[in-house]
């Protein structure tokens with residue numbers, strides 16, 4: 285690890301990669317130990333961040349310093365935002381969830397091995413150096429299928445950000461030029477020609493709060509995560525879904541996919557296909573086709589297109605038939621069996 289100075293000052297707007305914020309440190313410390321990130325100054329921002337969760341008329345306002353565990357256990361999240369609770373409790377491990385903040389969670393970095401190991405060329409780590417993930421013989425099995433570019437095919441690994449995007453969340457930020465609110469769907473950028481620019485945050489811009497809106501579809505939702513083993517693994521594919529049903533018809537809905545996109549992937553195409561129509565298996569299949577229509581799978585990732593469609597259809601069917609799973613059922617499903 286390259287030596288660094290610990291600071292309490294805001295990261296200056298002109299610092300570039302020489303300074304960075306650290307909250308829980310569960311992404312930062314890993315990447316600094318691997319020499320993927322080598323800031324000279326690290327601002328330990330957690331003491332300055334609120335960890336409070338406040339109930340407001342339209343939803344929750346959450347301090348960016350709130351831990352993943354604390355948000356998952358908040359009574360309003362338990363009662364009215366099941367997909368958020370599920371995405372948080374199916375992520376990482378209890379130790380990490382007790383330390384990691386929700387602000388840092390949104391900004392966690394890709395697990396692409398070509399990014400995380402400095403012997404490989406990576407446009408995200410070193411702009412313009414190339415993308416070894418796209419070279420002959422590379423292992424692309426965990427890469428993205430939605431939003432990829434010829435410069436980068438790394439997928440966004442997080443769970444909570446998928447539910448956050450599905451529900452129409454937003455972040456409040458602070459910068460030397462002022463405060464602003466950024467919708468969750470605009471926070472992360474597509475890689476295009478500049479994969480190192482992962483978000484729209486400006487250098488030094490700090491996420492201070494997250495806003496989680498409440499809605500009937502959010503209250504009837506869940507987060508379905510498919511992974512290689514049943515705990516402590518990132519999603520191969522996941523779906524955050526919410527359905528407001530009026531009899532057999534879908535009055536409103538939320539749909540986002542994880543594990544398959546270069547960013548948390550809300551699907552307006554799937555939402556449009558479902559809204560106002562019948563909540564039938566056929567309609568769910570049409571929505572899944574619509575969600576994956578923009579996919580452009582790199583060689584070796586084709587299975588993810590099929591997996592994501594099946595995950596989405598299953599998530600919608602189960603929600604329609606059984607409603608949001610309780611914790612016991614959720615964990616039983618993770619272990620490949622229905623509960624009871």
Ligand SMILES: Cc1cc2nc3c(=O)[nH]c(=O)nc-3n(C[C@H](O)[C@H](O)[C@H](O)COP(=O)(O)OP(=O)(O)OC[C@H]3O[C@@H](n4cnc5c(N)ncnc54)[C@H](O)[C@@H]3O)c2cc1C
Nearest residue numbers: 307308309310311312375376385387388389391442443491
């Ligand atoms: C072994 C392991 C398994 C994991 N499994 C999963 C999983 O299954 N699902 C999942 O979703 N996640 C998983 N994670 C990722 C984990 O959830 C994240 O590392 C964690 O949420 C990051 O939060 P943090 O507070 O520790 O962030 P930090 O490591 O402190 O920071 C992360 C990034 O955010 C920036 N940052 C932090 N806070 C702010 C802020 N307020 N404003 C602006 N920038 C900020 C930092 O500069 C850094 O770039 C796993 C991590 C590990 C180590």
